[in-house]
Amino acid sequence: MSVRVVLADDQPAVRAGLALILAAAPGVEVAGEAADGETAVRLCAELRPDVAVLDVRMPRLDGISATREIVAGRLADVLVLTTFDLDEYVFGALRAGAAGFLLKDTDADALVTAVRTVARGEGIIAPAVTRRLISAFAATAPGVPAATRAAVATLTAREREVLACLGLGLSNQQLADRLVMAESTAKTHVSRVLAKLDLRSRVQAAILAQEIALPAPPPGAAPESSPGAAPESSRGGAG
Structure with a gap:
């Protein structure tokens, strides 16, 4: 196509x-x-x-x-x-x-x-x-609105990691590699983050991550889950 x-x-x-x-x-x-x-x-x-x-x-x-x-x-x-x-x-x-x-x-x-x-x-x-x-x-932009900060607070731990990775300018594949998940799962998470924060592009998400000084997750960061849980790459788009 x-x-x-x-x-x-x-x-x-x-x-x-x-x-x-x-x-x-x-x-x-x-x-x-x-x-x-x-x-x-x-x-x-x-x-x-x-x-x-x-x-x-x-x-x-x-x-x-x-x-x-x-x-x-x-x-x-x-x-x-x-x-x-x-x-x-x-x-x-x-x-x-x-x-x-x-x-x-x-x-x-x-x-x-x-x-x-x-x-x-x-x-x-x-x-x-x-x-x-x-x-x-991020350094020259106005402060982050309270409503946006409130929306960030609704993100899951994994979604916050995804947002932080967007702040590094990572592609979906790079994000997937860093967080040890399938690229399709990374894409799903990015879409959810944009929807929850009412953002129109991943560039806007990257700027927001910089504005709120969201710490970047270390390479190989695993999602928060109970012991014995299946790896995220095998759980589809679960967050």
Whole structure:
């Protein structure tokens, strides 16, 4: 099954280059292209792609506002392309629910991998800036609302470990390896954590974990259970 993409960038040459890379990748289809955020939102509503790849600075509707509308309408997951300078544009897109960020000088293979990763429901940030971004954002963000702290308190011990792992920027497979569980179980836990905390992306969860200084579990951390309990990897999505 192909990953369908809507691509938006106001620079024709950049957009054409990105479209060429994605269209040449097996299992990826460029369903539509836009030169501004307003058109990108409209195309996402009409075409319902898996991923919207958006530039930050665009006419008519900027990438942040477009991300907010696309995510709020559940029209697609959003991957933002940026020059990355830790400015208010990047922070705004995070709050709007972007699933990931890539630098515009990212190579072709990394771009394709990022699109596929976001399509699987995972977040991705340019590796060189992952922890720097999350830490910087957490340090400059307002305090965590009481309602959010209350929601965190409802998480199980295992779900808190999952949230802490998201704060490290781990993928589902890396999270599964660290907590010794199946990748499918890790994905289930991530979905539960996002739902309980009313978050729209794992990037937002990572920021929250940093804001509340949630300690990271050690590699190989086992779930809290009674003696003789079956390993979590054999218990499906149990929490």
